[in-house]
Amino acid sequence: MRFFIDDLPVLFPYPRVYPEQYAYMCDLKKTLDAGGHCVLEMPSGTGKTVSLLSLIVAYQQHYPEHRKLIYCSRTMSEIEKALQELKALMKFRANELGHVEDFRGLGLTSRKNLCLHPSVKREKSGAIVDARCRSLTAGFVKEKKDKGENVDVCIYHDNLDLLEPHNLIPNGVWTLDGLLRYGEQHKQCPYFTARRMMQYCNVIIYSYHYLLDPKIAERVSKEFSKDCIVVFDEAHNIDNVCIESLSQDITEDSLRKATRGAQNLERKIGEMKETDREQLENEYQKLVEGLRDQEEARQEDAFMANPVLPDDLLKEAVPGNIRRAEHFVAFLKRFIEYLKSRMKSRKVTSETPTYFLDHLKEHTFIEKKPLRFCAERLTSLVRTLELTNIEDYQTLQEVATFATLVATYEKGFLLILEPFESDTAEVPNPILHFTCLDAAIAIKPVFDRFSSVIITSGTISPLEMYPKMLGFNAVVMQSYTMTLARKSFLPMIVTRGSDQAPVSTSFQVRNEPSVVRNYGNLLTEFARVTPDGMVVFFPSYLYMESIISMWQGMGILDQVWKYKLILVETPDAQETSLALETYRTACCNGRGAVLLCVARGKVSEGIDFDHHYGRTVLCIGVPFQYTESRILKARLEFLRETYRIRENDFLSFDAMRHAAQCLGRVLRGKDDYGIMVLADRRFQKKRDQLPKWIEQAMLEVDVNLSTDMAVLAAKRFLRDMAQPFRPKDQEGISVWSIEDLRKHQAQMDEERILELQKQNEENMAEEVRRQQAKALALDDDYDMDEDDERELMEIDGMA
Amino acid sequence: MSRRATGPTTTLGTMAAPNVVPEDICPVCKRNRYLNSSMTFKINPECYHPMCSQCVETIFKTGPNQCPYASCNKTLRLKGFREAMFADLTIQREVDIRKRVAAVFNNTQDDFETLRDYNNYLQDVEDLTFSLVYGEGTERADAEAKLADYEQQHRAEIERNKKKGSDAEALRLRRQKEADAAAAARRAELLREEAEAREEEGKLNQEVMEALQRGESGNAAEIQARILAKKKAKLAKLNAEHFGPSMDNAGPRGISIRGLRQKRTGPTEDEEDRNKPYDPYAGVSLQPTRYTVQDHYENPFLEPAKEREDHKVGGYNVQEYVARAMFEAFAGLGVMVGEEKASEQRSVGTTAARDAVARNKTSGPMTTGRRQEVDDVFV
Ligand code: SF4
């Protein structure tokens, strides 16, 4: 389907378009034209990704700037999905246009997913794959090989050097799978192919971290130009990603390993002094001159990442007291010992970086400035020493990164030392949290650098919260409703059990037998009426466990068992995926199943329960965060102090966005249907914090139900859904053909013309009135009193 | 400080067992922590040999005595004993030495011409420190001598730097304290506001209940509606207070608190005004914003006026002329008549708001509902 938005021809790879998709694209275009950021909420299952891609690709191809698209998503499967959509879109475009466009689209994920090296790719942990790959591909390894030394290299990597550097892979859209296959065929490393080709792509799809984590972004995303279009999809959790990317935990164990790393370094330096003094001397000279080899430092295979440093600092020479290798190692050791001595404290403390630095200086004479250079200096040293078994130094690097971070940021961070894991623990297991409190810090470079950043998700309400938390201005903020030909989902709030006793998971009542029993009844009843799959969300693992064991005692699970298989999510990923598989089988073969899971777990975020995989979602309790956490408390305080966001507002916002995520799981398209039940008394007041598309579908009569009434409503709803429904019924309402779209556009135009006309008329009328007044004024000039005169003068002045 | 005493840990690069504070068992009396959980260890900076505090008591109470370590022949005093901060006593010793060095070499970057000089200085100091910490025999003695020499020669300078340092420190501390106090005040204020809001709400609820109880004139629903409206207005006001400012001046930097904090910490505007001399323009800056007047313009036409004596007239000044010419050239820039008119018509102030209005007009029937909120954000 082919249509115009203003002057922009859009090729949409389906014969029909949803009204909200059209509106979404209009707003996107407006944002791009205006050159600003936007926040858009698009109901789940309405083809957000495809609308986004088709508009932006159209935009790219139509205007001469050919702005590059950087599309960030969360998980590998989402990236792959987006790539497939893109591929289909490009194919459609080629068909429509009659020629294949000069276009390249690539996705990037970690080495672990893209590695081809027969032994490296078998490693389980991503960090080890990274480390091993680096030791095979580092610059000096190649040099050595060229010199004829016998070193291990990766043939897949070296083959790349034989190709033209800007044409490692032909044009077209490459899914991750396709990339792997191509790499296997041509014996070239897919990871580095994607990394190096990034500059030559029209569309890049990768995970948030490549842009947000300053440690990675520095190397991966450095070269993008300012007019790139950046999209964060599924961005409702973006603030947490930002915060995590700048936070760090240090444990006693990691310090012990770091000490070992430092000792190793020391030994290596000693060895090198004996054998190859020159190397060290060279490095030293370079550092003295402040000549940081920019190229080298940015090398893609640079051993370690540097956390962000302001550019002016990067150009500065390394401070004199850590220039010599042995000085630097002693410096590191002193710093590690200091951290160890802090860990000995048995009191919970929290302090600002400034305080930490003062204390550090007082006791170890370590100044802030060399500390800032720590990560940088370590990278240089490791490169000079030509270390290959990099795993040994991973923790040392963490400590160095921590040092740099703590010396770089003063505001928006906090150091929290927790000696015990929990309040009741006897054996100390101290953790030093270096927590970022301000989500805006990590994302600020992104907003500063790129002119258009698009933040979008299915559930990103309330929209105003995001610009506030992330510190940007949005030119467009919009939430779309779902146009439906029939009411295909039923949101309800259950506040009471059948016995009229209120239900809630608030702390005071959550373990009361009556509440637990009422929740149990709710579950049983819905298990009875719901066909096929049903998903239940609890606020936390802890609560889920306790309520399940109580249900067991009450015989409720036995009841449920009659209707459905019961499966439970656990923190273990493998167990959970097994549970999911079973769940799906049970849904398919008609046995039906309930999946009990956690509102902040993996299931709630990434897994879709479309069609019969999820006909009811039951959200038991408001999924608040665990408020006793010191880190959360600190963040709340910070938000209140800095952005004037009240604690309760934030907590409730956060809880509701997770609840909305859970609800969105069951409805994955327009032909899908499902029941959404929010079971907690407290939801009643928080209703307006739900995404608009859910909130609008919630009828006034459905917001304060007891279990039995809810079941009645659900039954009625399911009966309605069972009526035959032809695709044709949707047409013109929730699905537009090209004619419908044209009609809509014509109507819009007409309205705009009318509007303009009206305005014109008003202007005319105003004019006429003014003329008359003037004439009047001329006529009886003498009768006029002063006030009138002044008024007239004002009008004249304005004209 | 005898080299021999700390023997096993001194050479950099060798992997000898480090001299560390023991975890559980006193190396002198072999007492165990399991029997005495409050056991602490002490060291004496003469030789850094750790022992439990009971040993220290018993051995040195009566006066100076020899270190109980067999290999050590230092004479120690009770007064010198203290607890070590670092478990690794090599580091402890190093830090102690650094303390001495830092007291002598206390120059800051400002004292140097170039950054490079400063860095060289830092390295020299570090080299010296290394000799003191890890040096053998003569190397260390030399270093000690150098340190003493330097101290002798630069006594005055050191004192000066020290004073400067402590002044800066004091200033910093004071600032910090002020900032903390301001933050605390702000917090208290917020808490108070919230409490007030809660109380207000409670009162309103109470009123509703009472009114309902009395069954006052008219029906209960009406009373409720009336009181609810009142409540809404209150709430709106509160929200405006809370969220208004951060939205209003969310400039390109987006964060409102910057402006806020300044206000709280500095004197209020009124105070500032009173302290300033009277300004007839009431603070309007007459500085040109779009250009700066240069001292010199290459212009043959102006040259004679500058140089020739006979062109100089009392009160005439080339600079004045240039300034005026520039002013006239730029006058009127930045005044968008169309824009101002448009905003008048729609009675919304900012361009962003205009966009928002325009958008709402074009985006058709499916984007209703949130419109109100979206607009609010821009206003
Ligand atoms: S270069 Fe590529 S194929 Fe070779 S080890 Fe690294 S990631 Fe694997």
Ligand SMILES: [Zn+2]
């Ligand atoms: Zn003892």
Ligand SMILES: [Zn+2]
């Ligand atoms: Zn001794």
